[in-house]
Amino acid sequence: MHVLLIQVDGKLPNLALMKLAHWHRSQGHRVTLIRRRRRDLFDSAYDTVFASAIFSDSNKFFPQIRSDWPNVIFGGTGTANRLTVESLIGKDYEFYDYHDYPDFTESIGFTKRGCRLSCKFCVVPQKEGKPYFLNSINNIWRGAPYPRKLHLLDNDFFGHESWRDHIREIIDGNFHVCLSQGINVRMITTETAEALASIQYRNTAFNRRVIYCAWDMLKDEQVFFTGINKLEKAGIPSSHVRAYMLIGFDKHETWDRIWYRFNRMVERDIEPYAMVFHKPGESPRADLKCFQRWTNRGLYRIVPWADYRRQTKSDESVAAWHRAAA
Ligand code: SF4
Numbered sequence: 001m002h003v004l005l006i007q008v009d010g011k012l013p014n015l016a017l018m019k020l021a022h023w024h025r026s027q028g029h030r031v032t033l034i035r036r037r038r039r040d041l042f043d044s045a046y047d048t049v050f051a052s053a054i055f056s057d058s059n060k061f062f063p064q065i066r067s068d069w070p071n072v073i074f075g076g077t078g079t080a081n082r083l084t085v086e087s088l089i090g091k092d093y094e095f096y097d098y099h100d101y102p103d104f105t106e107s108i109g110f111t112k113r114g115c116r117l118s119c120k121f122c123v124v125p126q127k128e129g130k131p132y133f134l135n136s137i138n139n140i141w142r143g144a145p146y147p148r149k150l151h152l153l154d155n156d157f158f159g160h161e162s163w164r165d166h167i168r169e170i171i172d173g174n175f176h177v178c179l180s181q182g183i184n185v186r187m188i189t190t191e192t193a194e195a196l197a198s199i200q201y202r203n204t205a206f207n208r209r210v211i212y213c214a215w216d217m218l219k220d221e222q223v224f225f226t227g228i229n230k231l232e233k234a235g236i237p238s239s240h241v242r243a244y245m246l247i248g249f250d251k252h253e254t255w256d257r258i259w260y261r262f263n264r265m266v267e268r269d270i271e272p273y274a275m276v277f278h279k280p281g282e283s284p285r286a287d288l289k290c291f292q293r294w295t296n297r298g299l300y301r302i303v304p305w306a307d308y309r310r311q312t313k314s315d316e317s318v319a320a321w322h323r324a325a326a
Contacts, residue, residue: 004046004069005033005100008053008061009078012151012180012204013101013108016052016076019085022097033100037061039068046071053078059280077123080280084127094135098142106149106206109140111166115156116187119216121249121277124155131159137169148175149206155181158192167195176200178210182244185213185227186220193227193234201240209240215265216246218257228270242271245295248288249277262295271298 003024005017021031032046049072051065058078065072075083086092098104114131115124140150150170157163157179170177177199183192196211203210211231215224228238243265247258265272274292278284287309294300294308 001027001029001047002044003029003031004043004049005031006037006049006051006065006069006072007033007035008037008051008065008076009058010054013098013104014052014054014076015096015108015110015153016085017050018096018098018100019093020050020088021100022095023085023089023093025097025099026095031097031100037065049073050075052076056280057276057278057284060283077127082127094139105146106151107140107142107146108151108153110134110153111137111140112154112156112160112162114159115184116159117156117184121216121246128155131156133160133162137166137173137175141173141175148173149202150175150177151204152177152179153181154179156184158184158187158195163192163195167199170199174200176202176206178202178204178206180204180212182212182214185215185231185243186223188227188230190230190234193230193236196231197235203242210242210271211236211240212242212244214244214246215261216244217250218253218261221261221264225264225268228268238269239271242273245272245274246277247274247291248285258291262300266300 001024003020005020007014007017017033021033024031032044046069049069051062051069051072051074053059053061053074053076055078062074065074073083075081096109111134112131113134114128115122116131118125137150140152141148157166169175179201180203183196201209201211213227215221224243228241231241232238245261245265247253250257262272272295274288274295276284276288276292290309290312291305293312294303294305299308
């Protein structure tokens with residue numbers, strides 16, 4: 001049996017595909033993992049094809065993938081499909097095959113799944129439910145000679161009481177950790193802020209100190225800054241904070257409201273990171289994508305927005321949007 005695994009998006013290795021690769025190889029099956037989204041001339045005939053997407057934005061690639069591999073099974077948080085690896089293979093499975101990512105030397109995993117909150121735009125609560133323990137830090141690390149660098153993909157690291165054990169393991173094991181899915185800053189306490197301050201948190205490249213969190217809705221301003229203040233009091237400066245900023249979801253959203261959130265963060269030395277929401281089957285708004293590029297590439301520090309948008313193809317759609325909103 002020859003299995004094809006397609007990683008549709010994401011820069012980091014895809015854990016669900018790593019699990020599938022491990023399980024299929026343990027059954028003696030041949031496995032090929034690709035990151036392209038089109039069939040090429042040299043592709044074999046595959047008996048089974050899985051495609052995993054983590055961003056909803058990636059659904060634009062699905063028709064092409066389905067056309068090239070009609071028997072494809074889609075899964076991942078970027079799809080409406082609630083399929084899990086466990087439901088496919090019929091049992092819990094916490095084994096990961098790094099074989100298809102030979103240049104990746106860090107270790108990756110979840111200490112917990114699930115989330116205490118239930119944001120309307122997010123599939124995690126429906127797919128994973130309330131937080132539950134999954135894995136210890138020592139199990140996630142691949143062991144020597146791999147570096148003590150961990151990508152922890154938890155959506156709510158402090159959502160389960162086992163977090164204290166995980167913090168202890170991180171400190172005792174002298175690990176550097178990247179919590180790129182974001183800590184739940186709206187529920188941060190003095191104790192959890194101090195715990196974060198006590199560990200070696202890093203960005204995805206492990207070359208900067210970064211704590212990831214989110215300010216998605218304007219109405220959460222007070223609770224967001226209460227969390228930021230707690231982090232700062234515990235010793236984490238705002239300049240270490242990168243905040244995901246959902247745009248395009250709130251039906252009351254205006255450019256004034258987007259700028260308000262953006263400016264509040266920038267004046268506090270927080271790094272905003274825009275995430276554009278759009279409904280499945282719809283294209284994201286070009287003006288918001290333009291703002292996303294300007295923000296996430298850090299161009300806002302050097303190029304005024306008016307100049308940037310004038311130089312981009314989205315200028316017309318920005319103007320159209322302003323006309324419609326006026
Ligand atoms: S806090 Fe994050 S993971 Fe939890 S429901 Fe909201 S967006 Fe999803």
